[in-house]
Amino acid sequence: MPDRFEAVQDALLCGACGGQQRYDPASKGLICDHCGARSDIIDDHYLDARREMAYDPKKAEEPPAIDHAHLCQTCGGEVVFVGKAVSDRCPYCNGPVVLNAGHAHYIPSGLIPFAITQTEAMKQLHGWAASRVGAPNDLLEKVEQGDIAAVYAPFWTFDADKTVSYSARKRVHRGKKTYWRNIKGVTGLMLDDQITAASDHVTPAIRDGIMHGFDPALLRPYLPEYLAGFAAELHGTNVSDGLGHMMQDLEPVVHEEIKRDAGSRSLHSIHYTSKLRDVRFRRVLLPLWILHYRYGDKAKRIVASGIDGKTFGERPFSKSKLVGYAFVLAVAVFALGGVLGIAASGG
Numbered sequence: 001m002p003d004r005f006e007a008v009q010d011a012l013l014c015g016a017c018g019g020q021q022r023y024d025p026a027s028k029g030l031i032c033d034h035c036g037a038r039s040d041i042i043d044d045h046y047l048d049a050r051r052e053m054a055y056d057p058k059k060a061e062e063p064p065a066i067d068h069a070h071l072c073q074t075c076g077g078e079v080v081f082v083g084k085a086v087s088d089r090c091p092y093c094n095g096p097v098v099l100n101a102g103h104a105h106y107i108p109s110g111l112i113p114f115a116i117t118q119t120e121a122m123k124q125l126h127g128w129a130a131s132r133v134g135a136p137n138d139l140l141e142k143v144e145q146g147d148i149a150a151v152y153a154p155f156w157t158f159d160a161d162k163t164v165s166y167s168a169r170k171r172v173h174r175g176k177k178t179y180w181r182n183i184k185g186v187t188g189l190m191l192d193d194q195i196t197a198a199s200d201h202v203t204p205a206i207r208d209g210i211m212h213g214f215d216p217a218l219l220r221p222y223l224p225e226y227l228a229g230f231a232a233e234l235h236g237t238n239v240s241d242g243l244g245h246m247m248q249d250l251e252p253v254v255h256e257e258i259k260r261d262a263g264s265r266s267l268h269s270i271h272y273t274s275k276l277r278d279v280r281f282r283r284v285l286l287p288l289w290i291l292h293y294r295y296g297d298k299a300k301r302i303v304a305s306g307i308d309g310k311t312f313g314e315r316p317f318s319k320s321k322l323v324g325y326a327f328v329l330a331v332a333v334f335a336l337g338g339v340l341g342i343a344a345s346g347g
Helices: 003-009 120-129 139-144 204-210 239-249 251-262 321-345
Strands: 019-025 029-032 069-073 077-082 095-100 147-174 178-199 267-295 298-305 311-314
Touching: 019 298, 029 204, 120 139, 120 267, 120 311, 139 267, 147 239, 147 251, 178 204, 178 239, 178 251, 204 298, 204 311, 239 267, 251 267, 251 298
Parallel strands: none
Antiparallel strands: 019 029, 069 077, 069 095, 147 178, 147 267, 267 298, 298 311
8 A cells, every 4th residue: 555545544643532533524624533523624725626727638647646446346446445434335336345556546636525414415315215206115115224325426527619510401491391401500619617427437317417516616625634534436537538528428418509500409410520629627526425225136326416415316116106197197188188078069
């Protein structure tokens, strides 16, 4: 294990009793699990976590600097534990983890610390499960038996100007006739703090479900104190990889912009090329609470944002309830049709 990692662990020892400290979302400081002493976190004033870095594809990146990790034996994910971690299992899949040299990781630009405590997260997660329409009656019970873990997940933020040159076929109405016309055009997008996941464990559904409210004003410098007691997955890829993922994420947005620019929702055979200018980026860590539970023989998870508690998850459906809902809907439609028929006949 690298000496600097041991130095970080030593720096988190309580000054009063020598016990291990952890980050406390409620007080936004450190708390000692042994004696209960609390201490503040001093952000270095010269570290600007909101600073964006310019991307130059011709310039080599600084080499990764963090080279320790725990390797999950189930999903293969690599996470770092700082201080006394709340879980010795993988926060993404709940599988066992072992200390591993891993590969080198880049140091993040900054992070948003956990603001939601485990108690608050459990309330959000259980509330989400209890409110699922069409869920089995015992869903909440299964969720309450699950295991919760916390992790700082890696994301990119990008700013850029994106120019889009496109061609398509547009449906045109002339009198009673409709035909397709070939069109071309150029439009653009201004990207500001476009969030892109830097982990295969963070699906687009999770990102869109709970992370669309990203606020750069909440960013703090990347300091071990904020990670104390939590797991963190760090960035293991370079900026060009992040840009590639962002371009994939933007596919639906680009198509919508092309339709807006063309003045038609009825476009066919859309083709486009795009060019990015003035690209700026950050590597950031964002906090997630993840609850793992099993329903039947299937493993599922529910994820809550550690920033504001927004929740998204995987759930089973009750077949009997779905059949019942379908029957009620069919009866309602039949009854409405009868009422409209009577009204139309003047009865």
